[in-house]
Amino acid sequence: MQKIGVFVCHCGTNIAATVDVKKVVELVRYEPGVVFADDYMYMCSEAGQEKIIEAIKEYKLTGLVICSCSPRMHEKTFRACAEKAGLNPYMVEVANIREQCSWIHKDKEEATKKAVILARAAIAKVNLNTPLKEGESPVTKRALVIGGGIAGIQTALDIADAGYEVDIVEKEPSIGGRMSQFDKTFPTLDCASCILTPKMVEVNQHPNITLYTYSEVEKVSGYVGNFDVDIRKKARSVDADKCTGCGECSAKCPLGKIGNIPSEFDRGLRNRPAIYMPFAQAVPAVPVIDRANCTYFKTGKCGVCAKICPSKAVDYEQQDEIVTVKYGAIVVATGFDIINLDKFGEYAYNESPDVITSIELERLMNAAGPTGGHLERMSDHKQPKDIVFIQCVGSRCDSEEKGKPYCSKVCCMYTAKHAMLIKDHWPDTNITVFYIDVRTPGKNFDEFYRRAVEQYHVNYIKGQVGKVKPQPDGSLLVQAADLLDGKQINMKADMVVLAAAIEPNPGVRKIATMLTASIDNNNFLTEAHAKLRPVESPTAGIFLSGMAQGPKDIPETVSQAGAAAVKVIGLLAKDHLKTNPCTAQCDTLLCNGCSTCANVCPYGAITYDDVQVMDHGLRETRRVAQVNLALCQGCGACTSACPSGAMDLQGFSNRQITTEVDAICR
């Protein structure tokens, strides 16, 4: 029998307001195994922990039950505290009487009753706990960054500068991400490529960074400190070692003029050849052949690029290559895209070329863009006089099928930026912005927005646009309601710009599944703790950087990228990691070697060995399951699959869970 100490926390009034803490202490005092029970204002405080340590020593406790907040919050704290007093940390159980009791129940009597039941279940479990010892696993001192936008670039640079090797996997032919498409950045109006390109070059030249562009993560196995990742290097059809990046091939590709292949980088505003670099400053400066569109790959004829290439770098025979690399940590920096606007037919995005998204406007205003930075309508190439901006297209949307419930965070600011930039170049342009709310929290953000209103006289109207109608004369009729004076507005515009909602990169779900990283309803990656661990995934060894975690602007992305890098460096700096001791165990006397457990194990941790067993006085050789403790992650799939009950999970054993059920149903 264990000697158990029960400690009930008030958590200020968080618990004590709805749970009669003293009564809980009285009621659990006579539970089997309990030799000591007490309460304290804040169990997690230093004084509270001191109390626990004293009690362990005085009553020679062998088990602890802490009735407090969620074990996800402070289980670690209390385990460390037990260890300090010489008790095995796995002899501690936490009864969650805050998140799952006091915070959700109002009736004090009822909540107290439930708290007692939860405490009893934990006490019953501790009675069956056994001391467990953590193993050790080595750490591979190399990190993987998935995504080569500003988030991935910054994370990789920070890790590499600390002396660790980093690989970046980017699915596009060049790194740079969304930021490379932008013209200027708010609130300083810095030119985006002027601040991004040097970083891209630095990544390319850094001795600790390896770039895998035009590549995708194919398979991930292993666990924190020891991930095995398969990376598919898609065939570029150009030998990167030979190519000098002269651009002759792209210039001479016959499809450049007649191909009608929309440029992804320019959001379809101009065409590109079949052999192409996404943009002039691409890193690496090596083109790729788009095999789906290339005449040579479609018909076997043409081959102009191979003939013209001065360094004979074009290689039509190149195959996809899969490389397997070991990593200690993985950072997800997969970034964002804007939502598909097919469901927003009222804005005529698919009908009129003069209704564009903000990111298309970025391209139109960029000196390297399809119009050389001259703002013009895509229909008749005339400069627009009246421009209407529509905010929150799909953001803060009530209808879940249509848009997103969240605020995309950056649209208010970039719209103010666009309005100011246009007014700067073409002061006689009339600009109207339809908004729901203008949200400008951030350093120098509100000042920036006020400049747009006060200095540049941008016309902000609080109201939603109901319809955009293309007119026979080529203009657009914008129908809206002014919410402040209740009037209907019919406005003629030459160009309409939609601030489309931001969503995580569509590929992130597949990556999250491979990494077993949690994802929320909107496909943003979930943090380990929303406030205290914002750059870590709940899955150990996976870190989050940039928009993949939630909408944020460039300064925030860069800060988060740095924070993720620090966490990775902290992990890679260790030589060994403690492994979870809650692993599966096989009772060789019960096991009949049926392989059911090995079939359900997601980690391949179960093998079979012939062992000598003594059964009823007879010595015999049997084929039984063996668990590789280094691979076992403690999910317990094998334990419920085992038909003979031979498999059990330490820390969550069949007896422990059954006894919890009994305690609750008593």
Place this chain on the structure above:
Amino acid sequence: MPMNEENKEFRPLIVAFCCNWCSYAGADLAGSSRLSYPADVKIIRVPCSGRVNPMFILRAFERGADGVIICGCHPGDCHYSTGNYYARRRMALLFSMLEYIGVENGRTRVEWCSAAEGAKFSKTMNEFCEKIQSLGENVRLGDLRCKN
């Protein structure tokens, strides 16, 4: 006639198995967002929904539980890749067997709830409690020796 109309005081006993990574965290979020559900629900933390042995559920009914709910990560999101798929199949089989012996299908449920779905967790528990309330006390499978 449903049990609760005779006995307004009937309070069901509900055991919820929650996986550590998604639904237990979802329950925590429901708590920190103060989204209430009846105190009849008692949560047992398991590493994965795939860890829930059918014996635990039978045991709960035997010991007087009126409803049992298993919560795991959404399909495709299991922290251990596949545990929730096994749970889903295993429970489908178990629940049909339980129905055959008289434990109504409404008393057993599998629900997916992510760490971000505190509201869903609370809503699910409210619905489930209401359902059990309407079904009344579970009389099948109870260990007669445990009754007083």
